[in-house]
Amino acid sequence: xxxxxxxxLLPLLVFILACLSILRLVKIAINTSHSSSPAAAxxxxxxxxxxxxxxxxxxxxxxxSLNATLLAPKEFMFLSDLIRRKxxxxxxxxxxxxxxxxxxxxxxxxxTIFLEDDPYKISEINADSNGTHIxxxxxxxxxKKAYExxxxxxxxxxxxxxxxxxxxxxxxxxxxxxxxxxxxxKWDVVVVDGPIGDAPEAPGxxxxxxTASMLARAGTTTHVLVHxxxxxIEKWFSWEFLCEENLVSxxxxxxxxxxxxxxxxxxxxxxxxxxxxx
Numbered sequence: 001x002x003x004x005x006x007x008x009l010l011p012l013l014v015f016i017l018a019c020l021s022i023l024r025l026v027k028i029a030i031n032t033s034h035s036s037s038p039a040a041a042x043x044x045x046x047x048x049x050x051x052x053x054x055x056x057x058x059x060x061x062x063x064x065s066l067n068a069t070l071l072a073p074k075e076f077m078f079l080s081d082l083i084r085r086k087x088x089x090x091x092x093x094x095x096x097x098x099x100x101x102x103x104x105x106x107x108x109x110x111x112t113i114f115l116e117d118d119p120y121k122i123s124e125i126n127a128d129s130n131g132t133h134i135x136x137x138x139x140x141x142x143x144k145k146a147y148e149x150x151x152x153x154x155x156x157x158x159x160x161x162x163x164x165x166x167x168x169x170x171x172x173x174x175x176x177x178x179x180x181x182x183x184x185x186k187w188d189v190v191v192v193d194g195p196i197g198d199a200p201e202a203p204g205x206x207x208x209x210x211t212a213s214m215l216a217r218a219g220t221t222t223h224v225l226v227h228x229x230x231x232x233i234e235k236w237f238s239w240e241f242l243c244e245e246n247l248v249s250x251x252x253x254x255x256x257x258x259x260x261x262x263x264x265x266x267x268x269x270x271x272x273x274x275x276x277x278x
Contacts, residue, residue, distance in 0.1 A: 070097065070099065071097070071099050071227075071252075072252050072253075074251055074252055075227075075251055075252040075253065075254050076099055076102075077251075078249075078251035078252070078254055078256075079103065079191070079225065079254065080102065080103060080106055082189065082223060082225070082256070083103050083106045083107055083189060084106050086107075086188050086189055086223075087106055087107045087108065087109070087110055088107060088108065088109035088110030089107060089110045089111075089188035089189060090110060090111050090185050090186065090187045090188050090189075091103065091104075091107050091110060091111065091112045091113070091187070091188065091189045091190075091191075092112075092113050092115070092182065092185075092187050092189070092190045092191070092212075092215070093112070093113070093114050093115070093190075093191040093193065093194075094115050094190075094191065094192045094193060094194040094195075094205075094208040094212065095114070095115075095116060095191070095192070095193035095194025095195070095227075096114045096115075096116035096118075096121050096122065096125060096134065096194070097193070098125065100114065100191075100193075101125065101132075104131070104132040107131070108131070109131065110131060110188075111131050111132075111133075111185065112131060112132045112133070113132075113133050113134075113135065113179070113181065113182065114132075114133070114134040114135070115135055115137045115178065115179075115182070115194070116134065116135070116136060116137065116194060117136065117137050117138055117139050117194065117195050117203065118196075119136060122134055122136055133179075133181070135178075135179050137175075137177075137178060138177075139195045139203035139204075139207065139208075140203070141172075141203065141204060141206065141207060142200060142201050142202060142203060142204060143197050143198075143199065143200055143201075143202055143203070143204030143205075143206075143233055144200035144201065144204075145204070145206070146204055146206050146232075146233045146236075146237070149172055149173055149206050149207075150206070150236065150237070150240065152171075152172050152173070153171065153172075153173055153210065153240070153241075156170075156171060156172075158170040158171040159171035159172075159173060159174075159210075160266045160267070161213070161214065161217050161265050161266070161267070161268050162265060162266050166183060166211065166214050166215070166218075167183055169214075171210075173206060173207050173210035173211070174207070174210065174211060174214070175207050175208070175211040178211075182215070183215075186218065186219040186220065186222075187215055187216065187219055187222050188219070188222060188223070189222070189223045189224075189225070190212045190215060190216060190222060190223070190224045190225070191224075191225045191227070192205060192208050192209055192212050192224065192225065192226045192227065192234075193227040193228070194208065195208070197228070197231070197233060197234075204233050205226075205228075205233060205234055205237065206233060206237055209226060209234070209237040209238060209241055209242070210237065210241050212224050212226075212242075213241040213242055213259065213268065216242075216257075216259035217259060217260075217261055217265075218261070219259075219261060220260070220261055221258060221259070221260050221261075222258075222259050223248075223256055223257070223258055223259075224242055224256075224257045224259055225254055225255065225256050225257075226238045226242070226254070226255050226257075227253055227254055228253050229250075229253055229254070229255045230253055238255055238257070239269075240268065240269075241268050242255075242257040242259065242268075243257070243268055243269035243270075244269070245269060245270060246258055246259055
């Protein structure tokens, strides 16, 4: 049997280990380049994995954890305290959760409208009050289109806040097919907690945040509350269209913005444009 001296084997082993290290670095570089764009950052930020055996409720074509849709006690207290101070008022809510029906009771004597895209939720909840209405709406734009829509809004004159008629807007973010009452009323409080927006293919909240901002600017002073602001889309679109200067309070995953009427303004925020960085 042929024997190899230890001194001759050592350079060979060093060469093999060096090759393996180079291959590993190349693999890491390739994987990193695939997720380096802002658009990819949007997709990765909204993607969530749900175990196949997780208890959930059916939302569109996917399931979402039931617990993920519920407000924390401190969040519900935060929201209900605001409604209690404003009641009776005009309250518009994008999204429908059982907890939110309590807000309708607090707002006795006012008008409460829910806009929901999941027919299953609507069928499970009954609203008997004359001042409470639940409408089924449709959101067609998936969350993965967020970065593309944000660029469009910044470049298109149709998206500026001076646009008078939201129903006739050509801005891609404008919701033009909501119930007429939504456009006719002056809203005291608008809550954005829908659509679900928890995966790249799921409907995102880009249009609801933009539309809430436009509706708020048509009133005198409107509180706009956005839920799930720990998520990238909710955070970026809130800064873009509701503005840091209008943020008056927060609790948990809620941000509360106070928006005043600036019908002649061509900018949403008085400060510099929000910079998006990875």
